[in-house]
Amino acid sequence: MNAIRKKINPGWILVAPFLLLVVALYLGPIMNILWLSVTDPEPGLSNYQKLYQSDTMARIIWTTFRICVVTTIFSVFLGYWIAYAMVHCHQQQKNYMLAFLLVSFWISILVRTFSWLMLLGRKGLVNDALGGIGVISEPIAFMRNELGVLIGMVHYMVPYAVLPLLVNMQSLDMRVMNASRNLGATGTQTFWRVYLPLTTPGLVSSTLLVFILSLGFYVTPAVLGGGKVLMIAEYISVQLLVTLKWGTAAMLAALMLLGVLAMLYIMSQFMKLSTVFGGSSS
Secondary structure: OHHHHHHOOOHHHHHHHHHHHHHHHHHHHHHHHHHHHHHOOOOOOHHHHHHHHOHHHHHHHHHHHHHHHHHHHHHHHHHHHHHHHHHHOOHHHHHHHHHHHHHHHOOOHHHHHHHHHHHHOOOOHHHHHHHHOOOOOOOOOOOOOHHHHHHHHHHHHHHHHHHHHHHHHHOOOHHHHHHHHHOOOOHHHHHHHHHHHHOHHHHHHHHHHHHHHHHOOOHHHHHHOOOOOOOHHHHHHHHHHOOOOHHHHHHHHHHHHHHHHHHHHHHHHHOOHHHHOOOOOO
């Protein structure tokens, strides 16, 4: 008994009740969702059969997947170059860039979405500016389509793409790149053959993080899509609040949960999950 007490940190005794409370409050609703997905409106897998029986369901899932993939590609591409610039610039410039990056996390997604609505609307700043200089004769339809949704989602996700890439790039030994140049490689060759492969863990983590977060977007597609771009999160809301099909909503939520857990597992094979959010990699 004394040996067990020595191995267990006394601090866990104080934390344990609160930890159990959090686990109960978190796992309880999740288990309820999984239960509803196979019992409402009747026991069985009828809700899951809709995945291949319903054309509407298949179209919504495909739309969500397509938008998330495109968002991830653009966000990671922009995030990579921002992180690269932050690592290789002067310390003062890096501090400024990091400050702007952190400020973006403090701005509500609703504020960002309505800002894009004002900028990209038919009478928004962008269309007025393009029309004023004679580039266009009619307003461009940025809103109420996938283009507007993608713009809003990429804008929101770029900072999240930067974080794991920045952590990964800061941990690289620059002497390896210097050795490559000393051996006769050009800057381009060093980047493609040395630097880029070394940043693969950061790229994988950034890609999975952005994709996972993109799956749950609700406000941006609802506002910028104008009801014409329906993604899974908004469809779940419709099933809960309008059609009252709780089983279908629970099935979609369970499907997203399992997908997220699978991608988190893949991410953990390349990088510690704590480093994705700026934690220590040791």
